[in-house]
Amino acid sequence: MSHVEHSPKTPPPTTSRLTRRTFAAGLVGAAAAVPLGAAPAHAAGPTPSTTRWARRAATSYAALRTYFAADHGLYREQYPVGPDDRPYSYEWPFSQAHVAALDLSGMAGVGARYRDALSDHRRAQQLYWKQAGSTGLPGFASYVTPPHGDGGDFFYDDNEWVALADLQHNAMYRDRGSVAQARQLFDLVVSGWDTDESHAAPGGVFWTQAPWSSDRNTVSNMPGAQIGLRLHQLTGRPSDLEWSLRMYRWTNQYLQRPDGLYHDHLDLLGTVEKTIWSYNQGVPVSVNALLSAITGERHYLDEAVRIADAAADFYGQAEGNRTRLDAQPPFFNSIYFKNLLRLESITGGQRHRRAMEEYAERTWDTRRDPRTGLFSFGEDAEVAGRTQMIEQAAMVQILAVLGWSPDRHRLLY
Template sequence: MSAARAIAAYQALQKYLAVNDGSGLYHERYPVVAGDNAYSYEWPFSQAHAATLDLTGLPGEQGDAYLPDLARRSVGQERYWKASGGTTGVPGYASYPEPPYGSGGDFFYDDNEWVGLLDIQQYLMRGDRAVLARAEQIFQLVVSGWDSDPSHADPGGVFWTQATWSQDRNTVSDMPGAELGLRLHQITGQQTYLTWARRMYDWTNRYLLSPDGLYWDHVNLTGTVETTIWSYNQGVPVGVNVLLYEITGDQEYLDRARRIAAAAHAHFVTGGRLLGQPPYFNSIYFKNLLLLEAVTGGRTYREAMAEYADTVWERYRDPGTGLFRFDTGGQTETLQQAAMVQIYAVLGWDPDDHRLLY
């Protein structure tokens, strides 16, 4: 059933949100209204890219059928690549397509990390050396975003963006960077990836881990912490600890992963807060919990994910279009639709393959 739902949700994504002008890009939302950009920002596109990759993980010929679409997503992804680099001079993905499709945009480190992680997943699934090389380039960009000014409050951490209007350092710019570095270390054996991953991990634990065992969102340069608890900011640290356990064999990392997962489950699932989280945060949250259960066994988090998926299908899906509508504005975002494709797709995987997720 999950695979069939993933395919149906993907068909709706392609029908209503893909742009049919040869660019390989997406609209930000449907229906398009006056004043909307011609194309989506990079973050929504990357999640449509990840959704297509996750579909290729469906068993057998069912997954293989999406390989041509995955190749098309790779072409579209490069519309955002800025080889000349951003403010640090390191290449990366801009927040909006580069010319001739758009005027580009600021670099966001988390946006780039999600692409790096899906590149790693594709490498692990398909052995594609080209995407591995791109993931390594992205990691160099992330390292260039490290705050090296010791005069700042809570010194260190990867900035969220290169845009001048924010100087926040976030859980979401550090923990996914750590996860990317750990995956690269596992694949290449290079020590520098592990060293940087530990640095990002340690900084986030020092400054953004709450006494309740959950992670706050970000800290600014004056030391003021934004204490919002988002689901994806709990999921990624679970994955990071699982990878550290696999690399080091230190049981404490696996115990930490379990503690964070249990605290997050109590907060979001038992506490009834999960539906209040954006689906694109929940897709990342649940994927990392599946990674944990692929190592430890058990079905608690998979069952919570399946229950969430059922609820969304029954409550938020428009059966006429196949689109998910999570608010009263009457529009569906590419980001939302792509997230649900990911959730249904990975629920349709062989559970042993969840070790490949981020």
């Protein structure tokens, strides 16, 4: 089950042997989140390359605002608006517009222009906040809450993307409130752990609290591990590392292929859904890099490189007149690429950035309507001339991050 279907809404391991020794000072420095209260990371000035991408990001963001903006700082789900569309987008698409504003604010030379827009998105994000879900903890509902909407179920991955945006916001702007919210959301994710030992492949974080699904997904576990590791770097709390390792090991045991790539999910009978989505490959790359920085164990970094290379090889294969990567939703590819850029901020190299630039160039040329600035994906979208808001937001993210100075890619979630 993937987010393609998502918008309509259909004892912890010990860490006694883990140390925080540094096997390479540069690795830990590059992979670690910036401590609270530290001075902002130095950013190099714009270059001709970053300026070009930043201009494209600005144009694409202007189209996002022109065609999708609604009242209260929210967005509509798609353009043109359908007869049965709700007034506002679901939370998962909104969160990606929020992240787009965050990424715009990091662009070399021009990011400061988007600080007010980022603040507006952070305020509007709270319109999805719900005081308690089925586990009794607060989080973000799948739709805006009263008085603007009727709320909805909690999806753990929806909440994880917001928590990771919070942690990126803190890394960029030193904001304790963002860390506090990420803590609340991590507690929510932990509460979604499957504790029924009678289930096939017992354990794992469920995808959603909605009663119609009991799947446990790569995307509900690996981002959870990523949040816990970032929080552990900031606070040193042992339980964050323990829970992250628990999520990491469960996902590797039940959903990772021998070549390093990850299946999507499994159900309570142990049946595995084997689709290889791009975002499910990107997040484990950062999880392994973070584990290497925290534990000082090189094999985690080697595993991050192995997964990234396997994914690049897999998605680089041709399918008809396009690559497998082009067949992936752009909102999965934005997450995928940003995690690979973060790895290259540690290991060096340009393979993944070059692939990201090639994808962005190809998509700009073939999927964008120059009259509107809107991107459309899929054969049906081309026929109907319809763009999903989350698709536009994802392309803003990709273009904006290409407009960052590469020395700041370590701040990406």
